[in-house]
Amino acid sequence: MLLILLGVLVMHLIILILLIVSTAASTWSVGGDGTTDLWYTCRNSNGGYHCKPAISEDWLQAVQALMILSLLFCFFSLIAFLFQLFKLVKGGRFFFTAIFQILASVFVMCAAIIYTVMSPDDGSVKFGYAYVLAWVSFPLTLISGLIYIVLRKKE
Template identity: 70%
Template sequence: MLVVLVGVMILHLLDLILLIISTALNAWLVDGDLSTDLWYGCTSKNGGYHCKQSISEDWLQAVQALMVLSVLFCLLSFVFFLCQLFTLVKGGRFYFTAIFQILASLFVMSGAIIYTVMNNGPESSSYGHAYVLAWVAFPLSLVSGLIYIVLRKKE
């Protein structure tokens, strides 16, 4: 049982780290020297790195909010898991933790879908690694939430 708990905790922490990196990192869209994320658009010229604030479109603000909510819900889910680990009765399931983790996965999925549909970057641009990390974090958090539904507390 200890191995399962450690595995679930590692999966959850990995998901949390991926969500934080994908929300904060400046590589959602890359086009040569230009890289943009949810917060800034940066160019690298002559060894310097110049950033300006990202556009203030409604869809981008929605993506920002959804990604921040996914990080918060994933963090709260981990805190609830630790609390339930010590207070839950024997044989109880981690439903409260699972709900928050599944909500985090839905938030990150919604944010990535909105970004994919609404982004009108240049033709030569490609999605960066932070965007890919957001898509990788979605199934990890969904699987983690489903594991919490199945997981029972044992002595």
């Protein structure tokens, strides 16, 4: 039982790291002369690398908010798991933790879908690794939430 709990905890920490990197990294899309993320647009020009704040459109602000919410809910889920691990009665399930983790999964999925649909469709622009990490963290977060539903506290 201890190995299962340790495995779930390690998986949760990996998911949290993936969400932090995908939210903060500077490569949601890569163009011919620079990168774009949720916060800045950086370009190679005049022999230097210049960054300016990202466009202030509603869809990008929605993606920013959803990614931050997914981070917060994943973190709160980790805190709830650790709290329930020590305070939950024997045989109890981790429903509170599961709800937070599934909500984090839904938020990251919605953010990635909005970015996919609304990002500029230019032939030279490709999605970057932070975008891919967001999509990778979605099923992992959902699976983790489902594991918390099934998981029972033994001793």
